[in-house]
Amino acid sequence: MTTTRAPETPKTGRATGIALMAASPLSNQTGAAIGSLAFPVITPAGVVAVRQWIAAGVLLAITRPRWRSFTAAQWRLIAALAVVFAVINLALYSAVDRIGLGLAVTLEFLGPLTVALAGSRRRIDLGCALLAGAGVAVLMRPQPSTDYLGMGLALLAAVCWGCYILLNHRLGRSLPGAQGTATACGLSGLVYIPLGIAVLLAHPPTTTAVVCAVTAGVASSAVPFLFDALALRRVPAPLFAICMSLNPALAATTGLLILDQHLDPTQWLSIAAIVVANATTILTRR
Known part of the structure; x- marks a missing residue:
C-alpha cells in the first residue's frame, strides 16, 4: 500500500520556510566554529581546502551544469567568481583564526550591506550607513590588542562577498539555476587540490581535525545551500534577507558558546548596530 504526502498549505509552508530560514545561518556559523577547532592542526588553509572540495561536490551533483553550452562571456564570469570563491573563505577563516568568529563575520557582512546601500539616495539609507560605519569604527578602534591584519583579512572577505553578489546576479541572468555558481565552486575546488595536499602533507591531520x-x-x-533554496520557495525574499542579517550576532554567540570567545559590551553593541542597519535597510525598501 502506498501513501502520498499531503501538499503543504500556505500556513504550513510558511512555517517550514521560517524554520529552514532560521536553521541555515545557525548551521553556517556552527560549522565555521567547529571548523576553526581544526586550525591548530591543519591551519585555516587546510580547513578551507576541505570545505571547498565538499561544497564543489555537493553543488555540482545537485545542479549538473551543461558546460558545453556555456559561452566565452559566461566562462569569464565563472572564472571571476571562482577567484572570489578561492579567496573569500581563506580570508575569512584566516581572520577568524586571528580576531575570532564574531568580529570576523561582522566585518565580512559589510560586503552585502555596502552592495545594498550603494547608489541609494534615501535619507534612511544614509542613516543606516552612518550607523554601520560607527559600529565598524568602534570595532576597529586602536587598542593594544588590536589585530589589524586579522581585520584586514575580514574586510577582504567583505569585498569578496560584495563581488560574489554582483557576479552571481549576472550569472543568474545568463545561466539557468545555479549552474554558473556550481561551476565556479568546482573550479575553485580544483585550485585548492595542490594547495590542500601541500598543507595536509606539511601538517598531518588527526582524525578529530578531519x-x-x-x-x-x-x-x-x-x-x-539546500536550506536557503528550500526556504526561498516558501517565504518572501525580504524576510529571508532580514534573517540572513542576523549572521553577525549568531557568529558572536556561536563563538562564545563553542570557542569560548568573549566580546566586551562595546563590541556587542557595535555588532548590534550593524545588524540593525542592515535590517532597517531591508525593511524600508519596497
Whole structure:
C-alpha cells in the first residue's frame, strides 16, 4: 500500500520556510566554529581546502551544469567568481583564526550591506550607513590588542562577498539555476587540490581535525545551500534577507558558546548596530 504526502498549505509552508530560514545561518556559523577547532592542526588553509572540495561536490551533483553550452562571456564570469570563491573563505577563516568568529563575520557582512546601500539616495539609507560605519569604527578602534591584519583579512572577505553578489546576479541572468555558481565552486575546488595536499602533507591531520573540517564543509556549505533554496520557495525574499542579517550576532554567540570567545559590551553593541542597519535597510525598501 502506498501513501502520498499531503501538499503543504500556505500556513504550513510558511512555517517550514521560517524554520529552514532560521536553521541555515545557525548551521553556517556552527560549522565555521567547529571548523576553526581544526586550525591548530591543519591551519585555516587546510580547513578551507576541505570545505571547498565538499561544497564543489555537493553543488555540482545537485545542479549538473551543461558546460558545453556555456559561452566565452559566461566562462569569464565563472572564472571571476571562482577567484572570489578561492579567496573569500581563506580570508575569512584566516581572520577568524586571528580576531575570532564574531568580529570576523561582522566585518565580512559589510560586503552585502555596502552592495545594498550603494547608489541609494534615501535619507534612511544614509542613516543606516552612518550607523554601520560607527559600529565598524568602534570595532576597529586602536587598542593594544588590536589585530589589524586579522581585520584586514575580514574586510577582504567583505569585498569578496560584495563581488560574489554582483557576479552571481549576472550569472543568474545568463545561466539557468545555479549552474554558473556550481561551476565556479568546482573550479575553485580544483585550485585548492595542490594547495590542500601541500598543507595536509606539511601538517598531518588527526582524525578529530578531519572530522571538524568535514563538518565545516557540510554545515557551512551543503546545508545552507539546500536550506536557503528550500526556504526561498516558501517565504518572501525580504524576510529571508532580514534573517540572513542576523549572521553577525549568531557568529558572536556561536563563538562564545563553542570557542569560548568573549566580546566586551562595546563590541556587542557595535555588532548590534550593524545588524540593525542592515535590517532597517531591508525593511524600508519596497
